[in-house]
Amino acid sequence: MAKDLASRRRQEMIEALRAGGHRLTPQRLAVVDILAQSENHPSVEEVFRRVRRDFPTTSLATIYKTVSLLKQMDQVLELGFAHWGSRYDGKKPFAHPHVICTRCGAIADPEYPGMQKLAQEMAKKSGFRISHHRLDFFGLCPRCQRRS
Amino acid sequence: MAKDLASRRRQEMIEALRAGGHRLTPQRLAVVDILAQSENHPSVEEVFRRVRRDFPTTSLATIYKTVSLLKQMDQVLELGFAHWGSRYDGKKPFAHPHVICTRCGAIADPEYPGMQKLAQEMAKKSGFRISHHRLDFFGLCPRCQRRS
């Protein structure tokens, strides 16, 4: 049976850190593990809380530094929001659509293969040279619909 | 000849303010005018600078308050970014795609009619009840391409 996505991403992130000449400290490994495994697109705060379970003295700044580092090397995708804070996706560190619950903050990853073509169309119409994109849908997740 | 978009939007915003029981102060009118006319999706800071040409004592807080008010009544579209500040669209105050220049900050509005259908597809796939969306493309505008 093939390695699952989480452990593959873990390895890729570790490899990227090594390749970039960065040290593999226990704190960094903890952050990597969490980002590689989480299904829920955690915030820095969430990563922080989870790292603290194993390394209680860890500082929030360390999490920010490590996440930024991984972001720089395109090993995590940042979903930055203007009003609520940012969320991070370590499983699919490339642009893809998201669906965000405006009540509870849940985030899902629906598939949509047509983005490449759409980006080309927009490039043609606008004259821009497009490098990346962002596609977010906002609404209520199934659970919050029941409760509303 | 029909009224152009800018003056129509101006009227709609004024009407919305009146309908909401808000006063039409000179400062608010100035903000409305700028948002109705701008092609460039101005930031609050830009609106501020332009209002100051006519009302030099205006405070930044006033601009924020007025823009928020118009945003609340869906008379301007906010394009909030996590790292750079927010930009505002008073001409088309509803969700539509944008193309953003990562060098100079220029923003264009390419047409794309297919969003409605795409949103429905995503709703079906994810089970979310989708209320709005956001579609941004990032890259270099034609002018910045020449200079790169």
Next chain:
DNA sequence: ATATTATGGAAAACGATTATCCGGTGATAG
């Protein structure tokens, strides 16, 4: 082992935005 460099932790700084306070203004009722 020793020198060099990167790192983690604590705290301060940061920047866009929001809230608070207050004095003035304009609409409204009597």
Next chain:
DNA sequence: CTATCACCGGATAATCGTTTTCCATAATAT
């Protein structure tokens, strides 16, 4: 006409997520 009163603008302080700074420590190279 004027007293009232909610609304508004302006100045300033506060907020919040994030970034920076500083220093002691730990890892790596010589």
